[in-house]
Amino acid sequence: MRNRLRELRSARGWTQEELGRRLGVSRQAVIALETDKHDPSLDLAYRIAALFGEPVEAIFENPHAAG
Amino acid sequence: MRNRLRELRSARGWTQEELGRRLGVSRQAVIALETDKHDPSLDLAYRIAALFGEPVEAIFENPHAAG
DNA sequence: ACGTGATGTCAGGAAAACCTTACATCAAGG
């Protein structure tokens, strides 16, 4: 699922390790998300949205969105 | 994670099996969500939101929400 | 040339989200 994670992270000058620390996940998990290896759990998606102050849909593209 | 799945489903008069069919998951998956056995994947959460025409955050309570 | 930091990959494992099948309960109707 396409996302703006790398864009949002580097806009804040954070490393993948720093982002992982702030989200409570490993650096590998961050890499897997940024490189589209897999999708986040809903709970992790909510933590990411809270951290960046944006709705989930604004960060992770919804492939089932209406319209 | 608390959610309004059962409320939204029964408001439409659907059975758990019918909802599972519309979402492309098993009846057990629907039960597990409604009874808080586990959280949906982000992709499934998006399918649910699209089906009911509401944002994800309006269906699944975000425990990390700001404010 | 050397070391350091950031990124990515790989291997192997743990945990959570899904699956199917089977069985129990309980309400409503005939």
Next chain:
DNA sequence: CCTTGATGTAAGGTTTTCCTGACATCACGT
């Protein structure tokens, strides 16, 4: 009483998400 439909539980298996640890690369500064 009996059947049927809706719901829930349980067991066992697959797939996906997330983990640690090790290693390769590449840019940068000294």
